[in-house]
Amino acid sequence: MAHSSDMIAADIEGYLKSHESKGLLRFITCGSVDDGKSTLIGRLLFESKLLFEDQLASIEADSKKYGTQGGDMDFALLVDGLAAEREQGITIDVAYRFFSTDKRKFIVADTPGHEQYTRNMVTGASNADAAILMVDARHGIMTQTRRHSFLMSLMGMRRVIVAINKMDLVDYSKARFDEIVEEYREFAKQLGLENITFIPMSALKGDNVIEHSAKMPWYHGTTLMGYLETVEVDDERLQRNPFRMAVQWVNRPNLDFRGFTGMISSGVITPGDEIRVQPSGSTSKVSRIYTYDGDLEQAVAGQSVTLLMEDEIDISRGDIISGVDSPAQTADQFETSLVWMHDEPLLPGRPYLMKLGTQTVSATVTDIKYQVNVNTLEHTASKQLDLNAIGVCTLSLNKAVAFDPYKENQDTGGFILIDRMTNNTVGAGMLNFALRRSQNIHMQHVDIGKPQRAEAKVQKPAVLWFTGLSGAGKSTIANLVEQKLYAQGQHTYLLDGDNVRHGLNRDLGFTDADRVENIRRVSEVAKLMVDAGLIVLTAFISPFRSERRMARDLLDEGEFIEIFVDTPLDVAEERDPKGLYKKARRGELQNFTGIDSAYEAPESAEIHLHTAKMQPEDAADAVIKALRERGLIN
Incomplete structure (x- = not known):
């Protein structure tokens, strides 16, 4: 018995060591809905003899309950694990599976076919060595086929297998296969996809998956498994x-x-x-x-x-x-290709965190050059990127980083954007190249800086950031505070929302994107004025927390004082000093904060004024008192 146990242990050890020495290939399956991606992966798992008897029995039972193959074993059920997927017959999430053969180990990602799950496909492709693009022989090249091909091109996929599936449903027709191959080659030329292998097959029946099919004697190329076992993996190339x-x-x-x-x-x-x-x-x-x-x-x-x-x-x-001879590049401004992955749109000027390899820096999309219609490859103008949209953008960082263009090295050229407030991943991108101006523009040293200017004015510079709804009293209170500071001999400047829009920001409207840019510009001006040693007062609705956070992050610790002029909407609307609420209610004024555009109240403002219960003069006195307590003024 002991001898038998030793033999079993030795067999297991030998089996594990044989797996350790095998190479690993990561690949994805993609394509349009119901092209057979999950069925193919199920077939590969079945043929690789990695299924236990209870799994086979379960799949046979599920095939009778959920299956769509007329009595044949429905291999897709091995992969489509979510109940919602089984009921709808589609793949929603990215499903990862492991299997191996005598020659190689494999990790395969089954990615969704629907357009609304583009971000899931990008996730699956991010670490893949190759892609299997499924095409239903009956339908040929579909919109989603083109979409996924564009994404593969965008992400630098170097090896693409176009698996023309369900050949059994077109009588294994060579003419139909040749027709699809010709159509796809023409499309692939526009994308720069070159290393393409075409395989006619039936995932359900097993034709050309593991072994060559006798039903297609006209095809003399590789089987799918033959290709997967021999193709060079990225680790070898890298x-x-x-x-x-x-x-x-x-x-x-x-x-x-x-x-x-x-x-x-x-x-x-x-x-x-x-x-x-x-x-x-x-x-x-x-x-x-x-x-x-x-x-x-x-x-x-x-x-x-x-x-x-x-x-x-x-x-x-x-x-x-x-x-030393071939170092990475360094830059702080880039042209990037960006896939937006969040329900809230990308707005130029809004700050995010960028994670590139092991480094994390502050990043802002300064401009959307164009959005790509991945169905037609048309470039369209856009002021924002919505969920699953793909755009070519200009990205600016708060400091220079080391990188390689994504097409040269995916690890040092691929990045994600992270929302600073929620820490959610909101975008995935590829660095195309550094902007030349980032190499030519440097901070100029000056001998007179903020400490000297502040000392000359005998004060501590700061930004008093008044935020609140229209009609809350921001401008009135800020004006009174400035009068009181001026009377004490302080050097100040008041940036008022309406006044700034007559000059610096006269080109901006009131969409969310324009509001973000409005605050970005004001924040930069306020930063310069603080550098000049001034106490700067700003009176803007500034409805979004992320932009107020951006303004805070531009300044040193203690220099940004957020003052929440807190007035309930009904009180502000009753005051309506400019008649704006009435216009908004009549539909004459679009994107008005509090009516059809959101206001995100501060969560921890340094000064909180409840102006429904106090007069403007009292509110101004409260601000002055709070500034004294903080040591900003005497």
Whole structure:
């Protein structure tokens, strides 16, 4: 018995070791709804002998209950795990599955076909080495086929298999196969997709999936599995690219050990190699390649290692270590391709967090150059990007970062945008190239700065940011506060919403996008005035928390004082000093805050004024008192 147990343990160990040595291919399936993506993956799982008897029994039972294949085993049910998917017969979420053969391991992502789940397809494609684009032989090239092809091109997919499925439903017609191949090749030329393999097949019947089909003797190409087992994976290609490793962690357990840990995204490194750290540009040589299992003589793309340097140079999390001869680029402004993944639209000028590799920086989309109609490839003008929209945008960062264009290195050129308030991922993008002006424009050193200007005025500069509904009393109170500050000898300036729109912002309307840009410009002006040593008062509705947060982040700690002029909507509407609420109620004034445009009240304003219960003079006195308590004025 013990001998038998030892043999079983040895067999298991041998099986696991054989899997360790196999390469891994990540691929996705995509295409239009009901083209057979889930059925194909189910077939691959079935043919790879990875299903247990109870799973097969369950699928047979489910095929009778949910199946649509007229008594045949419905392989799609192996993948479409959500109840909503089974009931509708479609894929909604991205389903990941693992299987293996004697030659290779595989991770496959089954992505949704519907247009509204474009972001799910992008998620599935982000780490894939290849894509299987399913085409129903009966219907040919569909709108969603073109859409997913564009996304594959956008994301730099280098290997595409066009699986012309359901050939059994067109009598295995060579003429029909050739017709679809010709049509797709013409479309693919517009996208720059070149490495395309066409395979006629039937996922349901198994034709040309694992073995060549006797029913299509006219086809002499590879089977699907034959292609998947032999195609070069990205890890092999990336080893030939310039060396890149993003630093994830500075490993300093003691004074005698200082290493820099991360995963190598491309290239090869050996002890003695010269490296350059980006964006600082510092150089050194690798002295050791350390791992938990011991030092290495060489490390390659895909490995996680700790590099030790010969010199004590400054390297931090987020930096990129490059080969000295082919370093990464650095810039703070880019042209990007961006897929928007959030219900709330992207508005130029709104601040986000950008995560690029292991570095996180502040980012703003300054301009949407155009939106892409992925069905026609037409470029259209747009002021915002809605959910699932794809646009080419200009992106500005608060500091320079190291990067490579996405088409050269996906790890150092792909990024996500994160909402600063909710921490939700709202967009995924690709860096196309750095804008030349970002290399040519630098901050000019000046000898007289904010401390000297503030000292000359004998005051602490700050922004008093009044926010609230129209009619709340912002301008009235701000004007009274400025009078009181001026009477005390303070140097001030009042930026009023209406006044600014007569000059600096006269080109802006009242859409959400224009409101964001309105506040962005005012925030930059206020920052300059604070740098001049002034106390700046701003009286703007400024309805969105994200823009008020942006204005706060432009200034040093303690220089931004948010003053919430809190008046209930019914009270503000009753006052209606400019008659704007009446116009909005009659439909004569669109995008009016409080009526058909939202106002996001401050959650923790430094000063909170309940103006329904106090006179403007009393409110101004309350502000002055609060400023004294904060030490901003005497």
